[in-house]
Amino acid sequence: MNRLLAVLRLAMWAAFSKPSRAALLIATLGGGAAGVAVAAGVMSGYAREMERMTFGAYARSLVITENTFLDDRFGPPRLADIPRLQEALRDSVEAWAAWRSATGDVRYGREQANLPVRGVLGDYRREADMPLQAGRALTLAETQGADRLCVLGAGAARQLFRNDPAVGEAIRINGISCDVVGVFAEAENQLAERYRQSVFAPFTAAARYFENADAFGSAGPNEVSQLTIVLTPETRRRAALMTADQTLRRSHGVPQAQVSPFEYADPAAPTRALERQRDLIGRLLITIAAVTVAVALTGYAAAANAAVDMRRREIALQMMSGATGRLITAQVLIEGLIIGLAASVAGSALVMAGAGLAQTFARFPFELNPGVIALTFVAGALTGLIASLPPARRAASGSPALSARG
């Protein structure tokens, strides 16, 4: 125990006894550590970005809307299209929801706000996958009915109620009273952000009571502003899209030759694009990190070997004083570990500063979280340790007889 402590002290001393050599060795290993920190930082930046974009089951959805660039001859999808699509897509349908969107003048007491009013029908929570903060969500039966009930997005609730409880209160939407049954919580993803200002009401109630005819034009009570069909994971999206389009064309009387009057959005497209980008950049950065680590390893091993050669006498004197080969090995390895840790500090600091600087020029996904720092330290310590194996062997193989020959 005492001996190990002594070796630790000696290693510490040896690591920093020549500041210029220590600086060189730290710089060598620091490059590798920085490479790892950059790669890990960018990868975790992407992971975070993607987490923010996660759409869950919605990513597997076919989101059907009217193609608004065409002449308004065929109109948006209608409620009657839903059973037809279900029939045509059969086992591919995991869930579906129909939406209407309008803006309403929403009031509670003295508070007033113009908010999106969403009429929902079906399994709308699969899409707006937000946790509740208070009360309850609209049930399936309620979405099929026309009761004047609503659930508020977190932002909408804040605007109308500040911090007071909203559940059980009645708000007025375009002058019509509506009972609040629940409030959604804030959620950290883009979809939840999209809905945080919304008021959710049953589809038919929205069409019948809450839409201001002037504001929404002449939307019929059966017209759907967005139809979401969540496909089962096995379904091939392309095939489902063709089937859906054929079904809708037949139902709306649109010839195949004509451009489809419907749009089929792919909610997962941005995530997939980001994923591709991450894979590409990730591979590149991991390669670069691997190369810098390899360079650090060989560089450190060579420099430390040279240092051991320069310290042959010193090591011989330690052996003369009673050091075994093992203790000398341990000392050189611990020295590598210490330099590796110092290099991790230097490398992370460098990357932190570099990332801060780079972020001021261009936004890119980068996150230096504790996991990344830990990985950088593990990488630094490990490279220091591994690169010290050859010099440690070399040091331990020296002869104590060298002591006598200055």
Place this chain on the structure above:
Amino acid sequence: MTPAHGSAEPVLQAIGAGRVYGRANAAVPALLDADLAFHRGEVCALRGRSGSGKTTLLNLLGLLDRPTSGRIVFLGKDTSGYSDRRLALTRRGALGYVLQDAGLIENMTAVDNVCLPGFYAGLSARRAREIALRALGDVGLADKAERRVGALSGGERMRVGLARALSLEPQLIIADEPTASLDAETAHAVIDRLARAAAGGACVIAASHDPIVLERATRTVALAHGRVVTPEPVA
């Protein structure tokens, strides 16, 4: 227990010990067939011209090197079959070395240099330091303990080396030209200190031409071309 002097078991014996450096056609036979025995309380001066094999012999006697022929017996135990590790363990605390150029680690302080044998003998840092400071005080360097040895004079460095060699009160002290670079006064101080260790029961073997050392030696062994030329007095 064996008595400290006289015909008791020798501390150290070289039996037909030889050392050949290099191998095959480039072989240098630096020491040939040395038969020597050393006892407690003795100060043995080792003489010989430069290149006669003094350092080579001292390395064998100090268990720093292995003979290529013959044996070295330390405290009754034949060390020829010892591994490097076993030799290192045997050296701990039992042997002290005074080197020609002091043999100090340059970037360390004097006290840290003197602490080394204590560290490897397994003493706590505090205990090793205590002992090292006492040993430094003993050679008159108490006030220079915290100096880097690179900043000390030649004589001071030699005394730091002496303190390191003696700090753990070893049974065997190997000294290679301990006074070569010293003024007469310091040389006297050094040999006094070595003689005191011998009087305390240690065995001192010193390679030297210095009359100051020779006059204090209890016995002299001469080397010429790797051979012992003074016959060992029969024990």
